[in-house]
Amino acid sequence: MSILVAYSSQTGNTEKVAKAIHEALGEKAELKKLPDVNCEGYDTVVLGYWVDKGTANAEALEFMKALSGKQVVLFGTLGAGDAGGYHQRVRETVEKELPADCTLLGHQLYRASSMRLKALRKQHAENPDDMEIKKLLDDYEQNKHRPDAQDLKNAQEFVLAALS
Numbered sequence: 001m002s003i004l005v006a007y008s009s010q011t012g013n014t015e016k017v018a019k020a021i022h023e024a025l026g027e028k029a030e031l032k033k034l035p036d037v038n039c040e041g042y043d044t045v046v047l048g049y050w051v052d053k054g055t056a057n058a059e060a061l062e063f064m065k066a067l068s069g070k071q072v073v074l075f076g077t078l079g080a081g082d083a084g085g086y087h088q089r090v091r092e093t094v095e096k097e098l099p100a101d102c103t104l105l106g107h108q109l110y111r112a113s114s115m116r117l118k119a120l121r122k123q124h125a126e127n128p129d130d131m132e133i134k135k136l137l138d139d140y141e142q143n144k145h146r147p148d149a150q151d152l153k154n155a156q157e158f159v160l161a162a163l164s
């Protein structure tokens, strides 16, 4: 089985997860960063994206169009928590973009640090009594060092199980 681990990453979160997955898969997998990645010749593609306005980032969406006929495992990193079923909605939005003849073997999201933290700190400083902003800020502060070792281990186990 030939496996490609392809990913898009701006600030390094998705890259960390992609590298951990590649390490777990060993010699049977190749690791490549988008763009300029050709998936011809691979049966299985593990694709990592970062969430941009509720869906996968544009570079990853563009690459997804080429995954016709492949077995696919998707993973994404994102800043927001799962309040109101947000993660499920993101997964569903992204999955709609896959070519219809793909076989989706699994799809996971991982919380990660986000540039929104800086804006939230400012908002909180300006509105110290706003409990909604405080709650959101605490959540983002808690996740500023993610993906952490446990996330990477979860990602490795998830992909190995999805491909077994």
Ligand SMILES: Cc1cc2nc3c(=O)[nH]c(=O)nc-3n(C[C@H](O)[C@H](O)[C@H](O)COP(=O)(O)O)c2cc1C
Residues within 6 Å of the ligand: 008, 009, 010, 011, 012, 013, 014, 015, 050, 051, 052, 053, 054, 055, 077, 078, 079, 080, 081, 112, 113, 114, 115
């Ligand atoms: C322009 C922009 C838009 C984003 N939109 C969302 C979003 O809609 N939902 C979310 O949970 N996180 C959002 N994020 C946070 C990123 O998805 C998160 O930080 C991700 O881990 C970045 O991945 P990278 O480090 O691999 O680039 C956004 C970040 C940026 C810069």
